[in-house]
Amino acid sequence: MLAYRFRIYPSKTQQETMLQHMELCRWLYNQLLKAKRENPNLRKYDTQRLIVELKKENPKLNSVYSKVLQMVNHQLWSNLTALKELKKKGHKVGKLRYKTSPNSWKILNYNQSGFKLDEKRKRLHLSKIGEIPIKLHRRIKGKVKGVIIKRTRSGKWYAIFQVEEEPEPLPKTGRAVGIDLGVKHFAVDSDGNAFENPLFLEKSLERIKKLQRQLSKKQKGSKNWEKARVKLAKAYEKLYNQRRDFLHKLALYYVRNYDIIVLEDLGAKNIVENNSSRSFRRRFLDSALKEFVKILSDKAGRAGRRVVFIKSAYTSRTCSRCGFVVEKLKLSDRVFACPKCGVELDRDLNASFNILKKGLDEGLGRPGLPVEGRPLPRVVPYQAVVTGQVFPMKQEAPKRVG
Numbered sequence: 546m547l548a549y550r551f552r553i554y555p556s557k558t559q560q561e562t563m564l565q566h567m568e569l570c571r572w573l574y575n576q577l578l579k580a581k582r583e584n585p586n587l588r589k590y591d592t593q594r595l596i597v598e599l600k601k602e603n604p605k606l607n608s609v610y611s612k613v614l615q616m617v618n619h620q621l622w623s624n625l626t627a628l629k630e631l632k633k634k635g636h637k638v639g640k641l642r643y644k645t646s647p648n649s650w651k652i653l654n655y656n657q658s659g660f661k662l663d664e665k666r667k668r669l670h671l672s673k674i675g676e677i678p679i680k681l682h683r684r685i686k687g688k689v690k691g692v693i694i695k696r697t698r699s700g701k702w703y704a705i706f707q708v709e710e711e712p713e714p715l716p717k718t719g720r721a722v723g724i725d726l727g728v729k730h731f732a733v734d735s736d737g738n739a740f741e742n743p744l745f746l747e748k749s750l751e752r753i754k755k756l757q758r759q760l761s762k763k764q765k766g767s768k769n770w771e772k773a774r775v776k777l778a779k780a781y782e783k784l785y786n787q788r789r790d791f792l793h794k795l796a797l798y799y800v801r802n803y804d805i806i807v808l809e810d811l812g813a814k815n816i817v818e819n820n821s822s823r824s825f826r827r828r829f830l831d832s833a834l835k836e837f838v839k840i841l842s843d844k845a846g847r848a849g850r851r852v853v854f855i856k857s858a859y860t861s862r863t864c865s866r867c868g869f870v871v872e873k874l875k876l877s878d879r880v881f882a883c884p885k886c887g888v889e890l891d892r893d894l895n896a897s898f899n900i901l902k903k904g905l906d907e908g909l910g911r912p913g914l915p916v917e918g919r920p921l922p923r924v925v926p927y928q929a930v931v932t933g934q935v936f937p938m939k940q941e942a943p944k945r946v947g
């Protein structure tokens with residue numbers, strides 16, 4: 546499922562109505578959760594039927610489109626399932642919490658029905674809300690399954706279209722690549738390309754730090770505090786937009802150029818190697834890597850490319866030429882030097898060779914694969930490593946949100 550995000554411009558009245566609807570959704574969510582807590586035997590359709598009863602108790606609920614209310618029930622149950630999954634995996638989890646604070650319900654989910662997009666007039670029609678101007682900056686390809694209306698913390702409104710994507714296979718290239726993802730370089734691949742974290746991210750991160758400091762100096766709830774809060778929220782939104790853009794372009798580069806893309810399974814890998822500080826910067830970069838994997842997988846699936854995930858084990862410490870495993874490699878060691886065969890390589894490049902090799906061994910050893918494998922790339926001497934190659938940013942990728 547692809548998501549297309551468009552800015553919408555509701556009138557003041559419409560904004561108020563939608564905010565009221567969100568509050569009613571929050572109330573409903575809490576009521577359903579309460580009922581489930583009181584009677585654990587309740588099933589999804591039981592709480593679904595409860596909505597009818599609650600409408601009698603609180604007739605205001607009738608002002609909200611019925612499917613939007615149903616989706617509140619749906620959300621409750623997917624939260625319950627997610628919690629159960631965590632418990633199964635051995636995580637310590639408490640009970641599902643009530644949404645006690647106002648404005649803690651932030652979406653209106655029009656699933657399957659209740660919405661209509663007029664592309665010519667650039668209007669989105671929502672049942673029980675009305676017609677809202679929409680900025681359609683690109684064409685939606687595929688079948689629209691639903692629309693989620695969202696208000697950001699800075700007060701902007703968006704319509705997020707859930708679209709069932711149609712496959713668009715790309716011509717085969719006969720090439721495979723291994724990518725080492727990390728926090729230091731964003732990606733280093735087995736063809737010797739390194740993609741750094743783009744500079745604008747650092748700039749935006751700096752600005753956010755500054756705005757956070759400013760906000761902390763203001764008196765909470767005051768006019769100046771509110772101004773500073775909106776400023777900060779806008780900076781966050783900008784940062785996430787920039788990141789999304791960068792990740793989509795990078796993913797597009799790999800999907801266009803390679804039939805097989807091998808990555809380490811990030812779930813298993815601790816990217817935050819001996820990192821005690823959980824700074825925003827660090828968490829941001831970590832989540833960027835995870836988002837990249839998701840975007841890449843989505844794009845690859847749609848283009849008929851194959852993404853192979855390998856278990857990360859000694860990919861940094863193994864010599865990609867002779868297979869020797871070194872005892873220790875500090876994060877500060879940027880060069881992999883093999884005591885056995887004498888090869889010297891950029892450490893991430895060495896890792897990317899190992900990743901590719903493992904992916905080809907594990908993923909391509911099986912019959913019936915879409916493309917032929919290729920011999921392992923020649924080991925490039927350290928001096929020849931191209932780092933910091935400028936990413937072809939001009940290559941316009943369609944903007945997508947994952």
Ligand SMILES: [Zn+2]
Nearest residue numbers: 864867883886
């Ligand atoms: Zn070696």
